[in-house]
Amino acid sequence: MTRHLHLAVALDGAGWHPAARSPEVLRPGYWRDLVRTAERGLLDFVTFEDTLGPPVAGPPGRLDALLVAARVAPATSRIGLVPVVTVTHTEPFHVSTELATLDHISNGRAGWQVRVSGRPAEAAQFGHRVFPDLDPAHLDDESARFVAELFAEAADHVEVVRRLWDSWEDDAVIRDVATGRFVDREKLHYVDFAGRFFSVKGPSIVPRPPQGQPVVTALAHDQLPLEFAAGSADVVYVTDPSIVEGVRPAKVFLDLVVSFDGAAFDSDAHVFTGTPEELVELLLDEREAGIDGFRLRPAVLPDDLATVVERVVPLLQERGAFRTAYAESTLRERLGLPVAVNRYAGASA
Amino acid sequence: MSKKQVILAAHFPGVNNTTVWSDPESGSQIAFDSFTRFAQTAERGRFDFFFLAEGLRLREQRGRIHDLDVVGRPDALTLLAGLAAVTDHLGLTGTVNATFNEPYELARKLATLDHLTEGRVGWNVVTSSDAFTGENFRRGGYLDRADRYSRAAEVLQTARELWDSWAAGRDAPDEFVHSGQHIDIRGRVTVPKGPQGHPLIIQAGDSDPGREFAAKDADAIFSRHGTLEAGKAFYADVKGRMAKYGRRPEELKILPASTFVLGDTDADARERAHHIRRQQVSPQTAILLLEQLWNKDLSDHDPDGPLPAFDPVPEADSIIKGRTRLYDDPIEKAREWRALAQEKGLGIRDLIIEVTGRQNFVGTPSAIAQALDEHVQADAADGFILVPHIVPGGLDEFVDRVVPLLQERGVLRTEYTTSTLREHLGLVKR
Numbered sequence: 001m002t003r004h005l006h007l008a009v010a011l012d013g014a015g016w017h018p019a020a021r022s023p024e025v026l027r028p029g030y031w032r033d034l035v036r037t038a039e040r041g042l043l044d045f046v047t048f049e050d051t052l053g054p055p056v057a058g059p060p061g062r063l064d065a066l067l068v069a070a071r072v073a074p075a076t077s078r079i080g081l082v083p084v085v086t087v088t089h090t091e092p093f094h095v096s097t098e099l100a101t102l103d104h105i106s107n108g109r110a111g112w113q114v115r116v117s118g119r120p121a122e123a124a125q126f127g128h129r130v131f132p133d134l135d136p137a138h139l140d141d142e143s144a145r146f147v148a149e150l151f152a153e154a155a156d157h158v159e160v161v162r163r164l165w166d167s168w169e170d171d172a173v174i175r176d177v178a179t180g181r182f183v184d185r186e187k188l189h190y191v192d193f194a195g196r197f198f199s200v201k202g203p204s205i206v207p208r209p210p211q212g213q214p215v216v217t218a219l220a221h222d223q224l225p226l227e228f229a230a231g232s233a234d235v236v237y238v239t240d241p242s243i244v245e246g247v248r249p250a251k252v253f254l255d256l257v258v259s260f261d262g263a264a265f266d267s268d269a270h271v272f273t274g275t276p277e278e279l280v281e282l283l284l285d286e287r288e289a290g291i292d293g294f295r296l297r298p299a300v301l302p303d304d305l306a307t308v309v310e311r312v313v314p315l316l317q318e319r320g321a322f323r324t325a326y327a328e329s330t331l332r333e334r335l336g337l338p339v340a341v342n343r344y345a346g347a348s349a
Numbered sequence: 350m351s352k353k354q355v356i357l358a359a360h361f362p363g364v365n366n367t368t369v370w371s372d373p374e375s376g377s378q379i380a381f382d383s384f385t386r387f388a389q390t391a392e393r394g395r396f397d398f399f400f401l402a403e404g405l406r407l408r409e410q411r412g413r414i415h416d417l418d419v420v421g422r423p424d425a426l427t428l429l430a431g432l433a434a435v436t437d438h439l440g441l442t443g444t445v446n447a448t449f450n451e452p453y454e455l456a457r458k459l460a461t462l463d464h465l466t467e468g469r470v471g472w473n474v475v476t477s478s479d480a481f482t483g484e485n486f487r488r489g490g491y492l493d494r495a496d497r498y499s500r501a502a503e504v505l506q507t508a509r510e511l512w513d514s515w516a517a518g519r520d521a522p523d524e525f526v527h528s529g530q531h532i533d534i535r536g537r538v539t540v541p542k543g544p545q546g547h548p549l550i551i552q553a554g555d556s557d558p559g560r561e562f563a564a565k566d567a568d569a570i571f572s573r574h575g576t577l578e579a580g581k582a583f584y585a586d587v588k589g590r591m592a593k594y595g596r597r598p599e600e601l602k603i604l605p606a607s608t609f610v611l612g613d614t615d616a617d618a619r620e621r622a623h624h625i626r627r628q629q630v631s632p633q634t635a636i637l638l639l640e641q642l643w644n645k646d647l648s649d650h651d652p653d654g655p656l657p658a659f660d661p662v663p664e665a666d667s668i669i670k671g672r673t674r675l676y677d678d679p680i681e682k683a684r685e686w687r688a689l690a691q692e693k694g695l696g697i698r699d700l701i702i703e704v705t706g707r708q709n710f711v712g713t714p715s716a717i718a719q720a721l722d723e724h725v726q727a728d729a730a731d732g733f734i735l736v737p738h739i740v741p742g743g744l745d746e747f748v749d750r751v752v753p754l755l756q757e758r759g760v761l762r763t764e765y766t767t768s769t770l771r772e773h774l775g776l777v778k779r
Contacts, residue, residue: 070430180633
């Protein structure tokens with residue numbers, strides 16, 4: 001019996017090829033159809049790419065990823081929905097309640113790809129901080145400290161989001177007519193986070209999400225983000241599998257751009273060009289090397305996604321390496337993550 | 350000339366004691382199915398829009414989390430995105446605080462939603478200044494009370510600039526630069542202008558600056574003046590303020606929040622109304638509501654016994670947090686309540702049921718249809734934001750029994766003939 005691999009796709013606009021563009025990316029039906037296609041292929045989850053400001057490359061139009069995921073949720077039933085949400089300028093309280101709400105709407109299929117923003121242009125859109133222009137290839141000491149601070153802030157942000165998810169115990173709503181009480185306030189908890197970057201009191205306004213803790217994911221190209229992901233995330237996407245020696249997050253996914261028509265281009269991840277059969281060999285080899293799953297970034301949508309679903313998935317199934325039906329109902333369960341024990345359960349308010 | 354149409358909105362019952370959770374018919378306040386069922390019922394009744402309130406900190410009283418009313422609700426905009434998938438015509442509006450949100454992020458989310466709803470989104474702009482709520486946010490309670498409306502006005506103005514910075518049909522956005530009293534930002538948006546241009550803007554504050562803000566810049570007002578006389582006075586006041594901003598009265602829709610109780614006869618309706626009032630005001634809730642006027646711990650008082658003989662202590666630190674003070678002159682109000690209790694022989698709970706009642710329309714379906722129509726034709730309102738007392742079935746009876754009568758009277762559409770929320774309300778794209 002071969003161990004199954006996990007398979008996700010990353011959706012970004014009209015695809016990850018820099019020249020990919022389509023006016024359809026503003027239409028809700030476009031996203032619904034893409035995610036339904038992915039669900040037909042029994043994929044673990046889809047991610048929705050996002051940045052707060054215009055993308056550095058490609059066309060400038062982009063909808064808020066979390067809202068796209070929420071719009072798609074009622075139109076799908078099994079696939080995980082993982083939007084990118086930036087932590088650098090946003091409020092942990094809002095991010096927590098938005099993701100908890102997505103988990104309620106999707107009945108336990110929500111995840112989150114944490115994004116850290118060091119871009120000066122995005123800082124200027126919020127107007128509270130001025131960020132330096134950095135050359136990531138040549139960081140001096142001061143720049144390195146700045147980047148380390150961004151990741152320290154991100155870790156605090158995720159910590160607050162997670163505490164707020166736990167700030168309601170699962171059985172906090174009691175509806176006890178005899179005493180007139182709707183909730184048992186002993187089961188609502190202040191999170192009382194006080195850090196270097198912000199303080200948050202809690203509790204959340206949203207009851208605990210169905211998964212307890214929606215799945216937290218992050219992309220890591222090198223050591224600093226990897227250390228952040230190992231401490232804060234459940235799943236890390238890597239573009240270079242060798243960086244996970246030593247630091248081992250819960251689940252490691254390899255990020256691959258897939259371009260079945262053979263057109264290569266520059267990307268931050270390896271660009272696979274070739275046939276579905278060749279891709280399957282690559283995935284099986286990497287799985288043997290210890291990779292838990294793969295996140296494929298289709299170069300052109302919907303074409304390369306359709307090829308994943310119609311060609312790659314059946315080949316993996318023939319090899320006994322991929323599910324033939326959805327079994328688990330929540331994304332956590334599907335990924336084999338443990339039940340999220342509430343950190344406050346049993347404690348007094 | 351055709352009659353004024355009655356605008357109808359459906360308020361998902363929220364976290365105060367209007368919402369009855371103790372009834373056997375009461376369903377989940379958080380499951381998406383509840384919201385779906387509620388919104389689809391409103392759409393079946395050809396309502397103009399769905400409305401969701403917001404709160405950013407759980408309320409506290411006597412220093413503890415308030416546990417007698419419904420607690421907990423979804424994030425508004427995320428929920429609206431989900432509802433866009435299960436409705437086709439209904440407008441989808443939510444409350445979002447202008448104090449604890451960044452204008453860039455908020456404008457981006459609302460523009461996204463205008464695309465994802467295909468032109469059906471609306472934003473109820475509210476403000477808050479309290480440090481209590483601020484404890485949940487990065488920048489804390491950083492607003493003086495006086496700055497609330499100037500911040501809200503600037504956030505809305507900035508959002509409008511951002512929405513306009515990428516005109517429909519253009520390949521790319523212009524750069525925006527906003528430099529004002531509260532906000533100093535620049536950059537480029539990622540979302541082109543949506544189908545409505547700007548989302549529907551709703552305003553809910555009742556103060557003088559709130560009314561001025563609405564007269565200048567809102568498309569609709571969530572008003573608290575539900576009676577015929579108070580409604581007419583409010584309507585005339587707010588619409589009278591519009592000319593100086595170059596606006597016509599019909600560009601702003603006045604929508605009082607309203608409750609309704611139906612019955613087969615008048616007596617039946619009144620009996621049901623009383624039953625609902627007793628559900629809304631449990632013995633424990635009666636004491637809590639009394640404390641909100643007295644501003645003092647009254648937990649040792651018998652809910653069926655007499656009112657406190659001593660006066661309220663308004664000068665003490667407010668015992669209720671996360672909600673604005675309800676009474677201008679607590680000592681005078683307490684005297685009124687005592688006099689009423691004495692005259693009618695009421696204990697605390699019965700007195701509270703009497704004086705905090707918010708039941709606007711109680712009667713047979715035909716009486717209620719007639720009253721709603723008359724309020725609108727008499728310029729006491731342009732429509733209503735209906736607040737049922739129960740989730741998710743609280744609108745069913747209204748849609749089954751009153752909506753057909755409004756349609757017969759020619760004041761409510763029988764089919765949707767417009768596609769965007771602004772169009773539903775007869776407002777132009779902006």
